[in-house]
Amino acid sequence: MATRTILVDYLARVEGEGALDIEVHDGRVTSARLRIFEPPRFFEAFLRGRGYAETPDLVARICGICPIAYQMSAVHAIENAFGVTVSGQLRALRRLIYCGEWIESHALHIVMLHAPDFLGFPDGIRMASEQGDAVRNGLALKKTGNALMRLMGGREIHPVNVKTGGFYRVPSRAELEPIGESLERARALAVGLVRWVSSFPFPDYERDYEFVALRHPDEYPFNEGRLVSNRGIDIDIADYETEFEERQVAHSTALHALTRRRGAYLVGPLARYALNFDRLPASVQALARGAGLPPVCKNPFQSIIVRALEIVYACEEALKLIAAYEPPECAAVTVMPRAGTGFGCTEAPRGLLWHRYEFAPDGTIERARIVPPTSQNQPSIEADLAAVASMILDQPDDVIRARCEQAIRNYDPCISCSAHFLKLSVRRT
Amino acid sequence: MSERRHPRLAVWKFASCDGCQLSLLDCEDELLTLASVIEIANFPEASRAVAPGPYDLSLVEGSITTEHDAERIRMVRAQSRHLVTIGACATAGGIQTLKNFADVNAFIAAVYASPQYIATLSTSTPISAHVPVDYELQGCPVNKVQLIEVISAFLAGRKPSIAAHSVCVECKQHGTVCVMVQGMPCLGPVTHAGCGAICPSFRRGCYGCYGPMETPNTTALAREWQALGAAPRDISRAFRTFYAAAEPFRKESVVHADITHDDITNGDQDDPG
Numbered sequence A: 001m002a003t004r005t006i007l008v009d010y011l012a013r014v015e016g017e018g019a020l021d022i023e024v025h026d027g028r029v030t031s032a033r034l035r036i037f038e039p040p041r042f043f044e045a046f047l048r049g050r051g052y053a054e055t056p057d058l059v060a061r062i063c064g065i066c067p068i069a070y071q072m073s074a075v076h077a078i079e080n081a082f083g084v085t086v087s088g089q090l091r092a093l094r095r096l097i098y099c100g101e102w103i104e105s106h107a108l109h110i111v112m113l114h115a116p117d118f119l120g121f122p123d124g125i126r127m128a129s130e131q132g133d134a135v136r137n138g139l140a141l142k143k144t145g146n147a148l149m150r151l152m153g154g155r156e157i158h159p160v161n162v163k164t165g166g167f168y169r170v171p172s173r174a175e176l177e178p179i180g181e182s183l184e185r186a187r188a189l190a191v192g193l194v195r196w197v198s199s200f201p202f203p204d205y206e207r208d209y210e211f212v213a214l215r216h217p218d219e220y221p222f223n224e225g226r227l228v229s230n231r232g233i234d235i236d237i238a239d240y241e242t243e244f245e246e247r248q249v250a251h252s253t254a255l256h257a258l259t260r261r262r263g264a265y266l267v268g269p270l271a272r273y274a275l276n277f278d279r280l281p282a283s284v285q286a287l288a289r290g291a292g293l294p295p296v297c298k299n300p301f302q303s304i305i306v307r308a309l310e311i312v313y314a315c316e317e318a319l320k321l322i323a324a325y326e327p328p329e330c331a332a333v334t335v336m337p338r339a340g341t342g343f344g345c346t347e348a349p350r351g352l353l354w355h356r357y358e359f360a361p362d363g364t365i366e367r368a369r370i371v372p373p374t375s376q377n378q379p380s381i382e383a384d385l386a387a388v389a390s391m392i393l394d395q396p397d398d399v400i401r402a403r404c405e406q407a408i409r410n411y412d413p414c415i416s417c418s419a420h421f422l423k424l425s426v427r428r429t
Numbered sequence B: 001m002s003e004r005r006h007p008r009l010a011v012w013k014f015a016s017c018d019g020c021q022l023s024l025l026d027c028e029d030e031l032l033t034l035a036s037v038i039e040i041a042n043f044p045e046a047s048r049a050v051a052p053g054p055y056d057l058s059l060v061e062g063s064i065t066t067e068h069d070a071e072r073i074r075m076v077r078a079q080s081r082h083l084v085t086i087g088a089c090a091t092a093g094g095i096q097t098l099k100n101f102a103d104v105n106a107f108i109a110a111v112y113a114s115p116q117y118i119a120t121l122s123t124s125t126p127i128s129a130h131v132p133v134d135y136e137l138q139g140c141p142v143n144k145v146q147l148i149e150v151i152s153a154f155l156a157g158r159k160p161s162i163a164a165h166s167v168c169v170e171c172k173q174h175g176t177v178c179v180m181v182q183g184m185p186c187l188g189p190v191t192h193a194g195c196g197a198i199c200p201s202f203r204r205g206c207y208g209c210y211g212p213m214e215t216p217n218t219t220a221l222a223r224e225w226q227a228l229g230a231a232p233r234d235i236s237r238a239f240r241t242f243y244a245a246a247e248p249f250r251k252e253s254v255v256h257a258d259i260t261h262d263d264i265t266n267g268d269q270d271d272p273g
Helices: A052-060 A067-082 A088-119 A132-153 A173-198 A237-243 A269-279 A282-290 A300-323 A373-391 A397-409 B019-025 B031-037 B067-078 B088-092 B095-101 B104-111 B144-156 B167-174 B218-227 B232-239 B247-256 B261-265
Strands: A018-025 A028-036 A212-215 A226-229 A244-247 A256-259 A340-348 A351-359 A365-371 A424-428 B008-013 B039-042 B055-061 B080-086 B135-137
Touching: A018 A373, A018 A397, A028 A373, A052 A067, A052 A351, A052 A365, A067 A088, A067 A340, A067 A351, A088 A132, A088 A173, A088 A300, A088 A397, A132 A173, A132 A300, A132 B031, A173 A282, A173 A300, A212 A269, A212 A340, A212 A351, A226 A237, A237 A244, A237 A340, A237 A351, A256 A373, A269 A282, A269 A300, A269 A351, A282 A300, A300 A397, A351 A373, A373 A397, B008 B019, B008 B067, B019 B055, B019 B080, B019 B144, B031 B144, B055 B067, B055 B088, B055 B144, B067 B080, B080 B088, B080 B144, B088 B095, B088 B135, B135 B144, B218 B232, B218 B247, B232 B247
Parallel strands: A018 A424, B008 B039, B008 B055, B055 B080, B080 B135
Antiparallel strands: A018 A028, A212 A226, A244 A256, A340 A351, A351 A365
């Protein structure tokens, strides 16, 4: 029996450290494991004993790419525990800053991290030698997302303006208006991006995922909604633990989340899109059809198209929110801490991010539980790897390695969130 | 006629959120120009192409929290002509130093059902605790304009021009009205400048994410906080956040600490599932 070993020192163009082991027996993939060995940072432990007001600033530090996702899930959970509702223009501003994060994160991932896989470049910078316009446009898009983050939050990474109950300071109309022009240009660039990425060569691969995402009565989801799946899950976010569980596995510092009844599931752009296509504006639906993308897409490599569509959506939504903006009288509603448990769940660019906090009467955190998107997707990533590798076992090691890395990057995994470098070894016996 | 060799840059990650190296990719207007004058030889967050050392400049993000990483930083130092740390984690241990104040085994048990699989040191330490460092750029996250300045300076063989005064000076430069005179506790008087005094411009006190300035008078500031009604516990927590292990902040946090290890780590363990 032939034994073959493929090693990759680490997976590039993701956030975090990990490794990949693929075992092949008699020409069949028998196991594919994504090992995450990112050093644990113990957020859930040191949040204990901290005050609720500090929480948005603390949890932002879990991830430099999607700090708003962490801040939003946290403030919603805190408000849920204290019986506070944030509505009207404050709620609209929360959607607005989330638009900024979707634009910058998706643009970074598509152009600098993922597109190079499809076009055979090691990175976005080298890709610029042949795809100069695409890279420059991608960077311009990212810059607009970051400008929106800066305007609303003070800075792109770890914004300072998100507060329980609303914001520390809300913008004036005059402050918001100038970014409208950039967002109009960004929307046009994003439409071009949808066309560019939909022309990429996609591996002929589909899997029948259980998609899980938030679903809101009338919005494409950011901050609120019920937890739904295409296999019948339709629950309040507070009931997450009744349907889902996290398991620790020996090969990873990231916990694996699974549905209790069926196992692996998928969160992120493909799931949001499949479960909420009807919530997209007609313009974005038409763009999707024009790109040849069905309302339910099961090819994970095409997640890059969905991300581009979501940038168009985020630009349109941001423009709409800015046009309708009237500065609220108060930057935040009053928050009175009390003992209790609160739940928050929002759509990070890479998928569902669920938080639960238990508070003492003075608003001090007694227990915290944070389930990041990459933990949830990890079992699904491993299933994709086994399937994707199986299809090309006759190919040279370099080809298998590149395809597996690309399959992992379909998920835009934030390994720092879930617990960085990826080692790939394929053992064939 | 030989072409001049481009200086070779490497970017490394240890325990961190990736935000500081992301700051390099956030230089949307400068990134392609930068890449035309330096060779990005090792930057796994951005590229699959990883060229072996030696490197002219290594930028290091993150703190040392595992034995493996303590080994790895010595390897990075050995391959690097200049080594610059970027951000709070690399310069002071970062937010993960909060475990330095607690029983690490209780921390592991609080997060993981099977603690035996988790390899971690009982402390998070800055890079300078392990290897000599040529320059430390502060911030959680670093300021990208300063980051470009530091890279340019090292490549040009000069000293980076980074101000060492407090956040207060930045507020004055921007004409931001002092939030402390409005009754809000602020860490600005003892915090290293560099962020542009963002928080006061958003009508909140500075939370110290650029760490201690040179020779900060934390005692005097804590007294002002008390006068504004801050409880010792609030003062301790304020100093014990993003630069919890930086000596002036650590010391001041201990003075006011009424929180004990038990407060941080007690409570039932999460259901192992």
